[in-house]
Amino acid sequence: MSNIKDNFDHILALLNINALNEMQLASIEANEKEKDIVLLSATGSGKTLAFLLPLLSRFQPDNKKTQAIIIVPARELAMQIEKVFKSLGSGFKVTCCYGGHLRETEENNLIEPPALLIGTPGRLADHIRRGNITTDSIETLILDEFDKSLEAGFEEEMAFIIGSLPNIKKRMLTSATQAVEVPAFVGLKDRQVLNFLTDEEASPEKLAFKVVNSADKDKLESLFRLVCYLGNRSTVVFCNHRESVERVSAYLTEQSITNVFYHGSMEQQERDSALCKFRNGTSNILVTTDLAARGLDVPNIRYIVHYHIPNTEDSFIHRNGRTARMDASGTVILIIGPEEKTPAYVPEAEPIELPQETILPEKPKWSTIFVAAGKKDKVNKVDIVGFLSNKAHLKKEDIGLIEVKDFFSFVAVKKIKMNETLRLIKNEKIKNKKVKIDIAK
Template sequence: MQQKKYSLEKILAGLNIDALNKMQLAALAATEKHDNVILLADTGSGKTLAFLLPILQLLEADNKKTQAMIIVPSRELALQVEQVFKKMSTGFKITCCYGGHLRETEENNLVQPPAVIVGTPGRIADHIRRENITTDSIEILVLDEFDKSLEAGFEEEMSFIIGSLPSLKKRILTSATEAVYIPDFIGLQEPTKLNYLSGEITNGLAIQTVKSDDKDKIDTLFNLICYLGNRSAVVFCNHRESVERTSNMLKEKGIVNVFYHGAMEQQERDSALCKFRNGTSNVLVTTDLASRGLDIPNIRYIIHYHMPASEDIFTHRNGRTARMDASGTAILILSPEEKLPPYITTNVTEIKLPAEAVLPEKPKWSTIFIAAGKKDKVNKIDIVGFLTNKGQLKKEDIGLIEVKDFFSFVAVRKVKMAHTLQLIKNEKIKNKKVKIDIAR
């Protein structure tokens, strides 16, 4: 067994903790013996310390390179991990990397490599591509809340990051959700699984509230979306007019979003939903039309901007998240006159929004509209061939493709969009000239 290099008593005292809990002790023992560990434990059970202590045990003081990387799905979690590590007063440097603020600040912090890097997939991948991070010295990888990091839009970045770490020896994955598919690129070999889930979260759905100071809740909604970061969210309004007004006001404030309601043409509806599915937009503003029948995977948040008219509507709205063993959160925005409906009897927590809102990172995808579909004998393979040959795109620059009867939508990496459109605007697909443009 490796000799401990830190005083556990001092660390716990700095964190105002009396003793480690069963889960943390088990994680410490398992990570000493095994190189691949999956830790399943409820949110708020102390998972952060359960992986920081094993990391600390493996860090070498005389190694001046980066030794450990922690990947998390959100800015809030990155900052939380950094805060806990700093409170541990270990003498080791940690750098936090996330979107929504100046990259130059992080670049300066990375000039002298920190022992530990914690951050979100997009920003860490960006630093690796810019060669700001020395990756060959990193031997420890933690994927905290890995089920959320593997949601749509993150998997490719995760694959790139892990593929850039040639010296990995130890992998620790944590989650508050069971039965999550783990892709091969993570490289888990015969992992040891610790399951400390209590099973107390019904169907993985948590319910939260946030209070609005005004009857008009738009500022609160904006601040909430900024607080949640670039995670997928459906915002429910009670009327079509409110949907468009809310969508436009969010757009004016810099939040990329799409809207969806029953008065829209079918092509407009398909375009909105496709953009939400493929990561062109992380926010969908809608009426209760979207509360039934829509199967959109990996929706993390349901925001009740307007209070649901009945328990049945509340249940159906929430049914868009926490599906198929995934976790999700329903958030009700309450104006000064509004109270929680009596049918909500589960444990509800209140979100306290920070005083300053930071805009989430903009989505990395755009959507191309092609005026040809199944009825024109066009399929996904044709579209990939067309975009790689005529549009000079690599396969990794092409995202979700949806082929409808008379038109198709294709997600294309935003940085490649202008150049690709220029190349393909006068080209034929299946020997036919069709309209191709950015999807409206």
Template sequence: MYLEWQNLLILSGRRFGGNTLPLRQMQKEIISAILANLKIAALNDMQLASLEANRTHKDVILLSATGSGKTLAFLLPVLERLEQGVKTTQALIVVPSRELALQIEKVFRQMGTGYKITACYGGHLRETEENNLIEAPAVIVGTPGRLGDHIRRGNITVDSIDTLVLDEFDKTLELGFQEEVSFIVASLPNVKRHQLTSATEAVEIPDFVVLDNPEKLNFLPEGGAPAERLDIKQVLSPEADKVDTLFRLICYLGNRSTIVFCNHREAVERTSNLLSEKGIINTFYHGAMEQQERDSALCKFRNGTVNVLVTTDLAARGLDIPHIRYIVHYHLPHTEDSFVHRNGRTARMEASGTAIILLGPDEKLMPYVSPDIETIELPEKAVLPEKPKWVTLFIAAGKKDKVNKIDIVGFLGNKGRLKKEDIGLIEVKDFFSFVAVVRSKVGHTLEVIKGEKIKNKKVKIELAR
């Protein structure tokens, strides 16, 4: 794909009077190649509007629902402005969470442009990022704290950056991020274009983000996800401690992908542990976990090793996990904005989904939710869902060890005696990897691969924790 992309760039450059870039208006062939790489049939109306607005305005504010494709909506305009052959960083994307940074990095690489992108975020080895920044990437995406740290250390060539993106700017600019974002903006003397995106219209843009007559695109549906795709229901718990009701609800929902939202980290772990004691296979996820633990939890949820993820509002933004069927508000959200973002994990793109509010005896529906919503009546007898088909293996080797997905498939096929259909989703990180394996064969596989090597190196392989 890289050679095909470069050929398209050269052809497009000639059409614009020479092979100097940026491509102010990318040719249809280039966009088609990008969409093919992303397995997307066509740009939606919001993405087309963003592309056109960024061609005619220096600054654009894009408001669109979670899951509507905002990442591509700002990456395509960024790509149009990149100068080929320039050896310094040209665009900076600031995001509120490491998960969102990684998601944007993944999408950009899947686009197959040939341009380098690097993600910088807390919890990642700074030394690794510094090495990645030695040969300046065209695009850097990262969280405010880590980007500010690299700027202070002189690891980022700030003078060459002319495009700044603040993705999920309402969250990024919340109290606690303001100071770092202000520092980052002040450190970029030559920014000529801004893109700000959000799934809500909940916060004013501070004065330090100086915009020049910005074009505002509002594609937000009323109430978050469109009503015809998002169904909202309630379950009434007879007890203030709602864990038993949650357990019976999950049994009632069956083996469907479900996110359970709690308001505090301690409640997340307690709820997860109590569900486990009752026989519900689940995992939990919150901001106090180590990066490897967070990666493991999300990978197990993505690959179907667990169908239930118990989490804080950290998972309400930035996670791009397809086919989430249910959102359960175990604790009532503090704000309507939080409610909208939680619900945005389901009913994404053209899929449908259901948000379920769990109410204790002394709790009432939030004023922004219709009192006429359906009440789910749970059966008295709870039947445990079947165990998921997959389990996840942890492999202590990754990209920095020159290990890729093909290596892992080959190893598990040849040494682990697994068929192709026995191997599920594989995720390769910098220093470790995760792979889903059919539950019925994982014990035998772990036994036969003892002492075997991947790429002539013996590495630890075990069940992911």
């Protein structure tokens, strides 16, 4: 583990953080021993670094086969872990596998085995059955948010994957929930439990709880008035059903409230577009199901609104974990209908008296451009910045967050510059190739 400790300053500089927290340091120390590890820590506390840093120290540079596998319950979490791993600048190859991603692309990525494989249970099991993954070289197994994988019904696929890994020497499980039994197929033997789920973390002072009492069973008008009351701060609105997500989003749009929606029935490009618009400030409001309750890493989310009361306390905790992350503060707001009662697990909540007069929030200052070219087309962020600077005459401050995917990219551009930008680049080529460029749908 010495190589990680020796490179702390360099790693922290790459991550733009001052220091690791107590939980992350405890994980690094525990990983120096032979024991398997169960890490329990609150959502948003930094568990990803807590397992990636020790993992990195075990990698052998001369080993050209896959050395570790991370199994996660959702594709967004897989992509987030991949992003963090790449930011460490280790030089080790990583490949992400998940449903909704082109299997042919993943198969090409697996021809040259990655040191680290990250993926969802169904897709990883599929690749193993097809012989695309060499499993006998994998010595480290990490189950991130393993409780959610079990809850989502992935037990059979996980059992198959783990049963296909004959040479595991180190196992590490993470969860933000304490009361979950680890199935026997995981193979935990001599384990060390790192429990950072303290009472203080379960109801942190930095998280405020408030309630809106709606006179209408439907609650749509109450949500609209609440959004006007909150202003243009970053807000996630949780619903219990996909149909409700689209209905709520459509209603807000009708009321001239800029928003995006996100749920499991959307195509991958639609999901990526929605999350990108929320991250880059094209929309300050995301309407979603519990799909976004885990793995969604968007900094500075100010408000969590429970349009529907969550079905379980666990769901409530994970929804709330999208705000008040690390050192930030946040506010959780429940909208309670006339026939509903506040669940017993909700801390004492201060009522919000919404004003009768509604003032629409200020519109976002950014728009998002879709570019039909990405990593597989050898297009990167530098190429896109250069293209927009040279062809559309945009200044640095006119270009916001850029996200480059495998076959397409999203670019935030100041809204006041959008029409002129599209006019200027209409017939231009990027890296000598004519590609579709338009406002992101």
